[in-house]
Amino acid sequence: xxxxxxxxxxxxxxxxxxxxxxxxxxxxxxxxxxxxxxxxxxxxxxxxxxxxxxxxxxxxxxxxxxxxxxxxxxxxxxxxxxxxxxxxxxxxxxxxxxxxxxxxxxxxxxxxxxxxxxxxxxxxxxxxxxxxxxxxxxxxxxxxxxxxxxxxxxxxxxxxxxxxxxxxxxxxxxxxxxxxxxxxxxxxxxxxxxxxxxxxxxxxxx
Amino acid sequence: xxxxxxxxxxxxxxxxxxxxxxxxxxxxxxxxxxxxxxxxxxxxxxxxxxxxxxxxxxxxxxxxxxxxxxxxxxxxxxxxxxxxxxxxxxxxxxxxxxxxxxxxxxxxxxxxxxxxxxxxxxxxxxxxxxxxxxxxxxxxxxxxxxxxxxxxxxxxxxxxxxxxxxxxxxxxxxxxxxxxxxxxxxxxxxxxxxxxxxxxxxxxxx
DNA sequence: AACATTTCTTAACCTACATTAAGTGTTCCA
DNA sequence: TGGAACACTTAATGTAGGTTAAGAAATGTT
Numbered sequence: 001x002x003x004x005x006x007x008x009x010x011x012x013x014x015x016x017x018x019x020x021x022x023x024x025x026x027x028x029x030x031x032x033x034x035x036x037x038x039x040x041x042x043x044x045x046x047x048x049x050x051x052x053x054x055x056x057x058x059x060x061x062x063x064x065x066x067x068x069x070x071x072x073x074x075x076x077x078x079x080x081x082x083x084x085x086x087x088x089x090x091x092x093x094x095x096x097x098x099x100x101x102x103x104x105x106x107x108x109x110x111x112x113x114x115x116x117x118x119x120x121x122x123x124x125x126x127x128x129x130x131x132x133x134x135x136x137x138x139x140x141x142x143x144x145x146x147x148x149x150x151x152x153x154x155x156x157x158x159x160x161x162x163x164x165x166x167x168x169x170x171x172x173x174x175x176x177x178x179x180x181x182x183x184x185x186x187x188x189x190x191x192x193x194x195x196x197x198x199x200x201x202x203x204x205x206x
Numbered sequence: 207x208x209x210x211x212x213x214x215x216x217x218x219x220x221x222x223x224x225x226x227x228x229x230x231x232x233x234x235x236x237x238x239x240x241x242x243x244x245x246x247x248x249x250x251x252x253x254x255x256x257x258x259x260x261x262x263x264x265x266x267x268x269x270x271x272x273x274x275x276x277x278x279x280x281x282x283x284x285x286x287x288x289x290x291x292x293x294x295x296x297x298x299x300x301x302x303x304x305x306x307x308x309x310x311x312x313x314x315x316x317x318x319x320x321x322x323x324x325x326x327x328x329x330x331x332x333x334x335x336x337x338x339x340x341x342x343x344x345x346x347x348x349x350x351x352x353x354x355x356x357x358x359x360x361x362x363x364x365x366x367x368x369x370x371x372x373x374x375x376x377x378x379x380x381x382x383x384x385x386x387x388x389x390x391x392x393x394x395x396x397x398x399x400x401x402x403x404x405x406x407x408x409x410x411x412x
Numbered sequence: 413a414a415c416a417t418t419t420c421t422t423a424a425c426c427t428a429c430a431t432t433a434a435g436t437g438t439t440c441c442a
Numbered sequence: 443t444g445g446a447a448c449a450c451t452t453a454a455t456g457t458a459g460g461t462t463a464a465g466a467a468a469t470g471t472t
Contacts, residue, residue, distance in 0.1 A: 076365045084357060097354045106361075133339055140346035147353045148303045151290060154360050155312075158396045159282045162459075181419065190364045195459055197421055368429075387449065401429055403451055 018090060019064050019118055026141045027134045036131060040124035046111045053109035059098035061119050065091050068115020069179055072107045073187065083188040086112075086176055092142065113179065157190055163199055165189040224296060225270050225324055232347045233340045242337060246330035252317045259315035265304035267325050271297050274321020275385055278313045279393065289394040292318075292382055298348065319385065363396055369405055371395040 019041075020034050029037065043066070046052065053059055055074065063070065065087045072084040072093055084107055087093035098105025099122055128135050156165055166189050170177055177185070186196035225247075226240055235243065249272070252258065259265055261280065269276065271293045278290040278299055290313055293299035304311025305328055334341050362371055372395050376383055383391070392402035 074361055082361055082364045100350055136342040136346055140342055140349060143346060143349045143353055144306055147349055147356060150356045150360060155280055155288055157363050158288045192460060398430060
């Protein structure tokens with residue numbers, strides 16, 4: 001049992017710097033600023049299948065993933081799910097629309113694999129902007145990269161076949177393919193699980 | 207002929223403040239900072255059909271539209287065009303991927319209607335970030351809003367029919383519908399001009 | 413180990429949208 | 443002002459991907 005605790009805290013210690021490394025890639029903070037940043041966050045262990053955010057509610061937090069796997073998705077006509085994004089180690093995830101507008105959102109955020117996440121509340125984020133203005137730059141760059149990725153995905157959906165989108169997805173996120181159930185991938189590239197299955201069989205024949 | 211010049215300069219004078227108003231919605235600049243900002247930009251008159259940015263080239267500038275109408279689009283297999291975005295009065299437009307990465311882009315930027323634009327080069331933008339750090343916040347917010355709009359469009363493409371996407375587009379950009387040729391709208395919502403035409407006829411019958 | 417739940421596969425049939433092609437306005441500019 | 447280029451329409455035919463349904467694997471839970 002001791003071992004368990006050891007590993008748990010070791011892991012937290014180890015992953016604690018992941019988010020700081022992430023930030024350091026774009027701006028440089030002093031050790032004091034780093035501590036201030038961390039003090040405004042909360043690290044949380046969450047189990048698979050936990051719903052962190054429900055559609056219809058106002059989103060209060062952004063999440064940074066230390067370990068594990070999350071997804072955000074919307075539900076259509078109470079039936080069909082559409083994956084907006086996945087987030088694994090080192091990625092941020094949130095319902096940006098709701099977080100920014102503070103209006104009820106359309107997205108669910110769900111834990112796909114037991115995860116350790118860092119929670120940054122909207123409130124604390126705003127405070128941090130005032131206390132460490134450099135963070136404006138960091139989140140600007142983060143958002144810019146998100147936007148570019150999203151624009152590419154949009155154009156891909158308009159111009160590529162499902163097969164081409166799948167191949168692109170595999171190249172772009174090789175680590176995710178191992179972890180993801182097929183239906184999640186199908187939803188992300190924008191086809192039904194049935195068609196996805198057929199498509200994969202067809203691709204194997206070549 | 208005198209009249210022409212008068213109106214031309216009157217218009218520039220008048221629209222000059224559009225971009226400042228735009229900025230003032232999110233951050234407040236001192237008059238000096240406003241002048242500094244403007245001094246880093248260049249106002250340009252461009253005629254319809256001008257191509258401001260070519261795919262395959264590195265994008266050096268962002269454009270703010272004072273007057274007129276622009277679009278960005280990519281071309282598939284040298285045949286099919288897909289509209290990424292439109293920009294009319296008060297909107298920014300650029301090839302974000304290329305502008306940020308400084309790698310050759312995939313987008314064309316074309317003037318659809320004679321326009322007056324404000325050009326902000328990447329270089330000057332970076333300088334302005336250093337001289338007026340508040341601008342980080344402004345462009346962060348701008349990018350955030352872009353991201354949210356783009357995410358919604360992506361989900362709409364995954365979950366709505368062409369008819370529903372068209373209706374949404376009409377509600378969201380009523381002023382654009384008047385100006386845009388149908389084929390541009392068709393391309394934006396992601397269908398062929400032929401299908402778009404058929405769809406409109408079908409919708410009228412109801 | 414055994415049951416329930418979820419995921420994946422296969423197959424028959426269906427539909428939203430694409431393609432091709434031909435014809436009819438419009439716009440523009442020499 | 444006339445014709446070339448472009449924008450829009452209509453219609454026949456084609457197809458990528460959806461729907462429904464049923465069974466087989468895999469996974470989780472007790």
